[in-house]
Amino acid sequence: MKLFSADTYIKRRTQLKQAMGSGQILFSGNQDSPMNYTDNTFRFRQDSSFLYYFGLNLPGLSALIDLESGEEIIFGNEYSIDDIIWIGQQETLKSLANKVGISILKPTNELAQNLRKENLHYLPQYRHDNQIILSEIFGISPKELKASEKLIHAVIAQRSYKTEEELVEMTKAVNATGAMHVAAMKACKPGKMEYEVVAKIMETVHNFNAELAYPVIFSVNGQTLHNHYHGNIMNAGQLALNDSGCETEMGYAGDITRTFPVSGTFTPKQKEIYETVLQMETDSIARLAPGVYYKDIHLSSNRILLENFKTLGLVRGNVDDMLTEGVGGLFMPHGLGHMIGLDVHDMEGLGENFVGYNADVQRSTQLGLKSLRLAKKLEAGNVLTVEPGCYFIPELIAKYKTEGIFKEFLNYSKLEEYLNFGGIRIEDNIHVTENGPQILGSPIPKTIAEVEDTMKG
Ligand SMILES: [Mn+2]
Known part of the structure; x- marks a missing residue:
């Protein structure tokens, strides 16, 4: 996987944290998207803001920045031997996360318990599967999801200027x-x-x-x-x-x-x-x-x-x-x-x-x-x-x-x-x-x- 140096991602996140001040910031990475049945998928395309701050071009990840504790966490599951039979030996998520400056990796099913409902910022969700994931976590309908305008402006204020x-x-x-x-x-x-x-x-x-x-x-x-x-x-x-x-x-x-x-x-x-x-x-x-x-x-x-x-x-x-x-x-x-x-x-x-x-x-x-x-x-x-x-x-x-x-x-x-x-x-x-x-x-x-x-x- 081709990445910028960890420093690039750390700097981008530092700037974002300064702009946001308090609360939690959740980034939903994209999922594999079925074409005509579950295992036959469209080419995977990662969410661009996820790529910008976390670099990892893999399905099924999300990331959380907690501005109170200072923790940055990537949520995702390491490959099991059953996966490796089909896709071969892969670099571990832990190792990949390290390359983008993230030291905490947690399994996907721990995401919900790490989220606080107050002052939680996330971007507009254009993928239906991510809408469902978030609406199930929050116990609301997908239509009630409310993206954070403050976060939208903060992300645009960074991604609009190319380095x-x-x-x-x-x-x-x-x-x-x-x-x-x-x-x-x-x-x-x-x-x-x-x-x-x-x-x-x-x-x-x-x-x-x-x-x-x-x-x-x-x-x-x-x-x-x-x-x-x-x-x-x-x-x-x-x-x-x-x-x-x-x-x-x-x-x-x-x-x-x-x-x-x-x-x-x-x-x-x-x-x-x-x-x-x-x-x-x-x-x-x-x-x-x-x-x-x-x-x-x-x-x-x-x-x-x-x-x-x-x-x-x-x-x-x-x-x-x-x-x-x-x-x-x-x-x-x-x-x-x-x-x-x-x-x-x-x-x-x-x-x-x-x-x-x-x-x-x-x-x-x-x-x-x-x-x-x-x-x-x-x-x-x-x-x-x-x-x-x-x-x-x-x-x-x-x-x-x-x-x-x-x-x-x-x-x-x-x-x-x-x-x-x-x-x-x-x-x-x-x-x-x-x-x-x-x-x-x-x-x-x-x-x-x-x-x-x-x-x-
Ligand atoms: Mn054009």
């Missing part, structure tokens, strides 16, 4: 992800099936001894935002959108998107839209700095889209008015990006609004902005995605036309020339620093020339 050793892991994740994208570009040819490209992506993931950070989105229907169907034949003239990323052995994620022409050469019409999205991406990255609201960068990227679309004749009128009204949401119905780290949408399990919003900035209800996961002021140490896109969603265009939505701004007859266009998204992972934005990893082909060159090779 050097975390950046090393994240860079590894992005570099492996870059290789996945280059493999996809090279494998893409007219007449092939989408899943043949996905196979190359998966081969690359495993060559890095990594796992997917989220299910692959690879499709010639890039206008469908989360498209996990890979059964289409790919034809010359179409665009293929690849949003895929891996997580390293330690759980750190990469999240990259590239879009390329199936034929290997962009058409003039595709180039116009691609250059717009690329301009949105590079301009947004250049604006990343401590003290800047990410919401403002989302809006400035929308401005670029609308100005370019005005030149192309897709929209008309005053761009400021279009921005106020949210016209850009028709073309980019998602947010510009999100934090990334141990989770691909980092800390989203703690609550999207806690991570991306605060008293300074409220969530909008407009299409596009309402899906913006990160809106608040950026700070040095944040790592986030910048992923502008542009999509022509036939069903949405038809709805707007029928209902006359934004009819003063939209040129429907021109828009209808793009109904088979698909979608484009370009995404990188960036570290915000006092000295400017740092794109993680080695460059991944992105300009039209770079993409076309890669596909030729």
Whole structure:
């Protein structure tokens, strides 16, 4: 099991203890999760906050920090000889716990008796099995479980700032992800099936001894935002959108998107839209700095889209008015990006609004902005995605036309020339620093020339 030094975990917990002051803090690790029967499980994924403070990537653990006694305890059962018959000799839990600076190991069934009901803090439980475990301990229904906002804020206040050793892991994740994208570009040819490209992506993931950070989105229907169907034949003239990323052995994620022409050469019409999205991406990255609201960068990227679309004749009128009204949401119905780290949408399990919003900035209800996961002021140490896109969603265009939505701004007859266009998204992972934005990893082909060159090779 790959771990940081014990010191890293001890420091993280010390900082947490200082922030919390008193009471007890309980972290539920994840359980093995059955796929179709108990012994046939999904790939195990540890809870990210558990990984952050306790490092151990094994199912069935929980951990307790008692701020009154100062004790830190991991609860879990050592392997029995019956386990070892099936899984072989393993390092003991006791020894692993020592490696993350924990000297007290207790069996799982002693957890309940170590918990006090007063001033006990735990995080939101997104796994049903952990909800049941806690509700049985407390004698309440799963719906009555109440996560500690104080703990949520304390954890976010730590995990939002990436340290050097975390950046090393994240860079590894992005570099492996870059290789996945280059493999996809090279494998893409007219007449092939989408899943043949996905196979190359998966081969690359495993060559890095990594796992997917989220299910692959690879499709010639890039206008469908989360498209996990890979059964289409790919034809010359179409665009293929690849949003895929891996997580390293330690759980750190990469999240990259590239879009390329199936034929290997962009058409003039595709180039116009691609250059717009690329301009949105590079301009947004250049604006990343401590003290800047990410919401403002989302809006400035929308401005670029609308100005370019005005030149192309897709929209008309005053761009400021279009921005106020949210016209850009028709073309980019998602947010510009999100934090990334141990989770691909980092800390989203703690609550999207806690991570991306605060008293300074409220969530909008407009299409596009309402899906913006990160809106608040950026700070040095944040790592986030910048992923502008542009999509022509036939069903949405038809709805707007029928209902006359934004009819003063939209040129429907021109828009209808793009109904088979698909979608484009370009995404990188960036570290915000006092000295400017740092794109993680080695460059991944992105300009039209770079993409076309890669596909030729
Ligand atoms: Mn993303």
